[in-house]
Amino acid sequence: MEKRAKFFRYFVANAVLIVALVVTIIYIAPLVGGAETVDEPIIRGDSSDKVAIMFLVTRDSDGINDILNVLYNHNKRATFFVTGSWVLENSTGLRNIVLAGHELGNAGFFENSEGRLTATKVREEIELNHNLVQQTTIRPADIGMPSFRGVRMNLFLPIHDNFPIGFVDTARALGYTTIIGRNARLDTNATAVQILANVTEDIEGGDLLLMPASSNSASVLGKVLEHIASLELSSITARELLGITQLV
Numbered sequence: 001m002e003k004r005a006k007f008f009r010y011f012v013a014n015a016v017l018i019v020a021l022v023v024t025i026i027y028i029a030p031l032v033g034g035a036e037t038v039d040e041p042i043i044r045g046d047s048s049d050k051v052a053i054m055f056l057v058t059r060d061s062d063g064i065n066d067i068l069n070v071l072y073n074h075n076k077r078a079t080f081f082v083t084g085s086w087v088l089e090n091s092t093g094l095r096n097i098v099l100a101g102h103e104l105g106n107a108g109f110f111e112n113s114e115g116r117l118t119a120t121k122v123r124e125e126i127e128l129n130h131n132l133v134q135q136t137t138i139r140p141a142d143i144g145m146p147s148f149r150g151v152r153m154n155l156f157l158p159i160h161d162n163f164p165i166g167f168v169d170t171a172r173a174l175g176y177t178t179i180i181g182r183n184a185r186l187d188t189n190a191t192a193v194q195i196l197a198n199v200t201e202d203i204e205g206g207d208l209l210l211m212p213a214s215s216n217s218a219s220v221l222g223k224v225l226e227h228i229a230s231l232e233l234s235s236i237t238a239r240e241l242l243g244i245t246q247l248v
Contacts, residue, residue: 045241066218084109084129181210
């Protein structure tokens, strides 16, 4: 009888250990040694009554001044994601954006890339554009004009389709938060009708609305802003929507 009782206790103890091991494998092990997870870009903000207006500025952008005028007339601020190749040829345009009180974001340096980018290339593109923008926006005070300390960007917008796995971590190591606009694949040559339809469709609070900085965008920007207001939404900058502090 005593041997049978010991055997039963031994059996129960081992059964408990086996069950515990199975539970560990099923529920805990994947959290520790499972498949590698990769951070993704932010695709929307946490807001029910605000959206962000953003523009992608490339060498084909021909609507900067008109866009700035529309934003001024509606008393709105936006975020302009600039490429380094545009900045090289448009230092005055860059300063005009800053003078108007808008935010700058980093869209990399080259607008086209062949083959898959490497982490090193991603770092180079971000750093090259970051340093170029900062240097370009340094200006001593002139009579009647404010000085520029040099804008330090910290939002990154990927515009290529061939970024390597982990590029969000690469950007973060440089102090950047990576985001993707809801309209990330809207062609820079889109017509005014296409832009208006694409940007205003099913707008919800938290949306990051991206438009090309084209004359076609400028021509419908007023309607976009009026539509946003009709939905009882406020349009603000990307950093404001995401709660990201501007670097100083």
